[in-house]
Amino acid sequence: MSDTIVVGVAKEPATRRAAGWAVARAAARGEQVELLGVVGGAVGAVGEGELVAAAMAATQEMLDAEAHRHSESGVAIRTRVEVGDPVAALVDASKDAVLIVLGSDYRGPESGPARGSRGIRIVADAACPVVVVPDLELGDRRGVVVGVDGSPVSAGAIAFAAAEAARAGEPLIAVAVWSPIASPRHAPLVIPEDYRSGMNLVAHETLDEALAEVRLQHPGLVIDDRAVEGYPSAVINQLATDARLAVVGSRGRGPVRRFLLGSISHEVLQRLATVTAVVR
Known part of the structure; x- marks a missing residue:
């Protein structure tokens, strides 16, 4: 059985809470964490290569910064950047994960319903449990x-x-x-x-x-x-x-x-x- 918690990393502030939750759980259970960033939107257009490369570099920088925040946790943290459909990438990652962890921008009843359908689609198809962490204290x-x-x-x-x-x-x-x-x-x-x-x-x-x-x-x-x-x-x-x-x-x-x-x-x-x- 896998001992890896995969965290879907995006630009939203909720990512920080999701990664923090995953690292804390991994520390308590002797698990490891993979921070996964996915660059989406590529369609193979002329001149797209430079944009994709720049986006991948920026994503890797973001993942490295998040991993550094938890460098003293004692948890083994690795990072991975992919190009493709974020939903498909996380569903595929779920096949070898103990948990998928996602951040949500939801900030309480006054903010209305949580936005976006990606989390719902990942939950529907994932091969392991999916944990969603709201942007709440x-x-x-x-x-x-x-x-x-x-x-x-x-x-x-x-x-x-x-x-x-x-x-x-x-x-x-x-x-x-x-x-x-x-x-x-x-x-x-x-x-x-x-x-x-x-x-x-x-x-x-x-x-x-x-x-x-x-x-x-x-x-x-x-x-x-x-x-x-x-x-x-x-x-x-x-x-x-x-x-x-x-x-x-x-x-x-x-x-x-x-x-x-x-x-x-x-x-x-x-x-x-x-x-x-x-x-x-």
Whole structure:
């Protein structure tokens, strides 16, 4: 298994936070870091060679400066510059990486949704978990939030989150979110109490089954399991406002439906509340 964390390096200030997060994790787990910069936009036009060479040199300078910032971390850091499609390059790098780490320009609810589709496309196709680091001062947070829906993808997210929480000695907050049956916008809909109780029961059963293996593997881990009525991405990000890390699966379809259906993980990334990992 690879022990390399690959960080996608761009010009945005968020790159510095992403690299810092990756180096700190690598130091704690005995891993190494590769800083990858990709020069995109080349189409083979006449006279393009000089521009590409200049862009590659500038990118290498940027990578070297970032590596130098962490020269005393004790982490082995290497750099690599490629020419091509940044999404394709990072997806390809994910085949031999333990994690892909990306920076996001998201700076909180007042800034609107995070911009750009590259991160979403990388998350959708990466062969390893992808961690997205927002451009936020997160302060002293504790705990790992993970979404649970009973699917195999959800199981992978739970295992990842539990390992992260156990390593840090922090609690695991496992949440199963259920949403009522949708109705037309202006149609009154009274939710029967027995329906609500039944859905809560299904959610709790899903949590119990999904967390059974985690409890065996990490007997000392504090687990706060919650069944919540609401919209999944909103619930996850609300809980994540006080957490060090949030973990979601992508394209799960378990007993608690409409939780990790692909679009939900994307919505979580659009309103990042903390460092967020997406596990396929």
